[in-house]
Amino acid sequence: MWSFFADLVQKVGTEQTIVVMDAEGVGKTRRHHVRPSRMVAMWGGSLAAAGLLAALLVAFTPLRTQIPGYGTEEMKESARLNTLRVRALQDSLAAQRDYIQRLRRLITGRVEPAPPSDGARSESGAGGGAVATGEAGPPASEGPSGASARNAHQQPAFAPSPRSGATASAPGGLSFPLSPPVANGFPTRGFDVATGHYGIDVAVSEGDYVRSVGDGYVVWADWAQDGGYTIAVQHAGGYLSVYKHNKRLLKQLGDRVTAQEPVAVTGNTGAVTTGPHLHFELWQNGLAQGPDAYIAGW
Missing domain, CATH: 2.70.70.10 (Glucose Permease (Domain IIA))
Structure with missing residues (x-):
């Protein structure tokens, strides 16, 4: 097999004939005329297309998050902002609860006089x-x-x-x-x-x-x-x-x-x-x- 590819690479620019026949020489013999340069171009184009497709999938789909180390800084910043939002929400809820409690005491008449200032x-x-x-x-x-x-x-x-x-x-x-x-x-x-x-x-x-x-x-x-x-x-x-x-x-x-x-x-x-x-x-x-x-x- 390797000798076959070696023969093709040695004469890339010339057209060659490939004969396909049984090992025992029985049956119809088939001949194929190929140009190694075209075969190399097709293989290279296929590999390039596969690489481009893989790059697009990684760039525009969630698959990029599966790459180790990719997007680490962005995720850290997002986590930091979410933490700040949660803390702000907790502070807002605490202030709202305090306001409701003061309003409840006001409505029910349980208000303590303020100390003199x-x-x-x-x-x-x-x-x-x-x-x-x-x-x-x-x-x-x-x-x-x-x-x-x-x-x-x-x-x-x-x-x-x-x-x-x-x-x-x-x-x-x-x-x-x-x-x-x-x-x-x-x-x-x-x-x-x-x-x-x-x-x-x-x-x-x-x-x-x-x-x-x-x-x-x-x-x-x-x-x-x-x-x-x-x-x-x-x-x-x-x-x-x-x-x-x-x-x-x-x-x-x-x-x-x-x-x-x-x-x-x-x-x-x-x-x-x-x-x-x-x-x-x-x-x-x-x-x-x-x-x-x-x-x-x-």
């Missing part, structure tokens, strides 16, 4: 327009004990003056003074930090509409043990309005509401209630505000 006191005292407790301010005859109780819950909130005749536009989209959330009713218990009452109770008839004090989105609409059917609306600027002891809720979590749009029906639900009334709270950036300084007529 000398810096916050000095800022609230020098700001002029800011009110420490979120109310119009204690009477001049109030004793030191009452003032210390109010200062125990710092409220760096914007409280428009009730005496300003024009309607002011506050940071966050709420327009002050706010319209009352109920058309008929009168306050029976005010905002009192010392006793942990971070809102105002308004006596109402059962079955009246409870209206949102501003545009926003419903972030809570569920039953609470103390507050009964409770709904909370998140407004721009960090403001949150809460409406408790409702008979029925008219909105669901995630609904968008506009100012003075009905969100619930007044009632007498929940463990902490002595009759049909609305417990209304107003918060800003996690701090309770005195609603009577914000609501017209209260």
Whole structure:
């Protein structure tokens, strides 16, 4: 066999005749005229085509990942980016869980008063327009004990003056003074930090509409043990309005509401209630505000 190929290679450019016959010389003899140069070109072309096909398969298919060492840097970079994304997602979920827990404590009334801060006191005292407790301010005859109780819950909130005749536009989209959330009713218990009452109770008839004090989105609409059917609306600027002891809720979590749009029906639900009334709270950036300084007529 090797001698046959050696004879072909020796005379590559000349045409040669190959005789095919049986070993015993019996049968028909067949002659083939071949040119070795053409045979070499065909073999070389076939090998080149096979190599090109293999290169294409490796370059454009996942087979390249099976080559040891190929794409190692790219895979390391991808793994690093995925790790960063997972950590960012974990941080986001942790922050969301913390926000939900704080909102749950806010809705259920389990809010601890913030410790007094000398810096916050000095800022609230020098700001002029800011009110420490979120109310119009204690009477001049109030004793030191009452003032210390109010200062125990710092409220760096914007409280428009009730005496300003024009309607002011506050940071966050709420327009002050706010319209009352109920058309008929009168306050029976005010905002009192010392006793942990971070809102105002308004006596109402059962079955009246409870209206949102501003545009926003419903972030809570569920039953609470103390507050009964409770709904909370998140407004721009960090403001949150809460409406408790409702008979029925008219909105669901995630609904968008506009100012003075009905969100619930007044009632007498929940463990902490002595009759049909609305417990209304107003918060800003996690701090309770005195609603009577914000609501017209209260």
